[in-house]
Amino acid sequence: MRNHFLLLLFIPFLFSCIPAKDIIYLQGEPIAKKEIKRINNIPYKLQVDDxxxxxxxxxxxxxxxxxxxxxxxxxxxxxxxxxxxxxxxxxxxxxxxxxxxxxxxxxxxxxxxxxxxxxxxxxxxxxxxxxxxxxxxxxxxxAGIKYTVIGEIGSPGPNVIFQNKLSIIDAISSSGDITAVGNRKKVEIIRNSITGTEKFTIDLTQISAFDSDVFYVKPNDIINVIPLKQKTWGTGTTGLGALTTIVSLFTLISTTFILARNL
CATH class of the missing domain: 3.30.1950.10 (wza like domain)
Structure with a gap:
């Protein structure tokens, strides 16, 4: 019975840690050069307030x-x-x-x-x-490329980069990088255009991100870094953090059990 109880305590530990593959950027082998439609090279069309x-x-x-x-x-x-x-x-x-x-x-x-x-x-x-x-x-x-980053980012808020072209990697690194609990696999880009508001997603953990239509930031883009489930669970982002949480929980349960028996 005791072994089953300990197993139940450590089940969250197995699922709460953030795997390395979820936090490493641009994984995978480079793709051989081939003829690809380069929508990224379509010139930006000016908007109100530019x-x-x-x-x-x-x-x-x-x-x-x-x-x-x-x-x-x-x-x-x-x-x-x-x-x-x-x-x-x-x-x-x-x-x-x-x-x-x-x-x-x-x-x-x-x-x-x-x-x-x-x-x-x-x-x-x-x-x-x-x-x-x-x-x-x-x-x-x-007059520079203005963008805004919100969500799980080191320094959220608007930023202006004075260059002609800006990749999403540059934009994120200039804003303090994504936090440990930010979802690098599903970064959202909200973009206003002449036709209306559009939302895109990009996986920054894969080398194929270079070929994404939204790899390059457009003026007035909003980059939204949504949190991983680990943040909602509150069980820690690393193995040590998760273990500390579980040990604290186990200590609390044990203390409560002992006090209850002595009443």
């Missing part, structure tokens, strides 16, 4: 000075290392109608356009005002 850094240059700077937004520091707002706050004030925010408002050029609709298409659109607008043969150089970039 911020653009636009810089206009010419061989004759006086010709383009009137088209530049006046701000502290770099007038075009394209200098490397701009902070999020500086980008907010010096960049061009897309309003609820999908427009940006530029000096002299006025309102330009950019909703649903790529940054390349916006650059060409601005260049065409500038040619209406500048009739000389002076060469124009227009640079259009997103």
């Amino acid at each position: 911020i653009l850094n636009i810089d206009i240059k010419s061989n004759e700077e006086s010709l383009v000075a009137v088209f530049k937004k006046q701000s502290t520091g770099n007038a075009g707002g394209a200098a490397a290392g701009l902070s999020e706050g500086a980008s907010y004030f010096s960049g061009y925010s897309i309003d609820s109608y999908g427009n940006i408002r530029m000096p002299t050029l006025g309102e330009i609709n950019v909703l649903g356009y790529t940054v390349l298409e916006v650059r060409k659109k601005i260049e065409n607008e500038l040619k209406k005002f500048i009739k000389t043969q002076e060469e124009l150089f227009v640079s259009v970039k997103l």
Whole structure:
């Protein structure tokens, strides 16, 4: 009878520990290169509240000075290392109608356009005002990739990374990594697009994650790291933690039993 009782106590221990295969990233052998549809390479289409850094240059700077937004520091707002706050004030925010408002050029609709298409659109607008043969150089970039991580993550909340491309591995590591009780096999990505809100999942424990359509983060993505069942059970995330919990429970039951007998 005693042996059966001890076995019942240790059954939770067998199921409460988190296996190594659930916490190791990108397991498996690399897949041989083959022709794969690269949806990740589809250019991002701008949305409301995105911020653009636009810089206009010419061989004759006086010709383009009137088209530049006046701000502290770099007038075009394209200098490397701009902070999020500086980008907010010096960049061009897309309003609820999908427009940006530029000096002299006025309102330009950019909703649903790529940054390349916006650059060409601005260049065409500038040619209406500048009739000389002076060469124009227009640079259009997103003011960083903003995303939000919630759930079982070291540092939850919004974050901005100043680069052109951002993988979900980079995003998670920049937010303090997934906690021991975070589910790496089913990380959720909530994404807003022109067509509406979509939800995807990705398994970060497998090397095949590189081929996922959502391996690269898009601006304004929400990354939700859901907890493992072990967190709900509260039995510990490691063998030692689970054993400590079981020993404490066994001690409590034994003490209660002894006290009850002595009453």
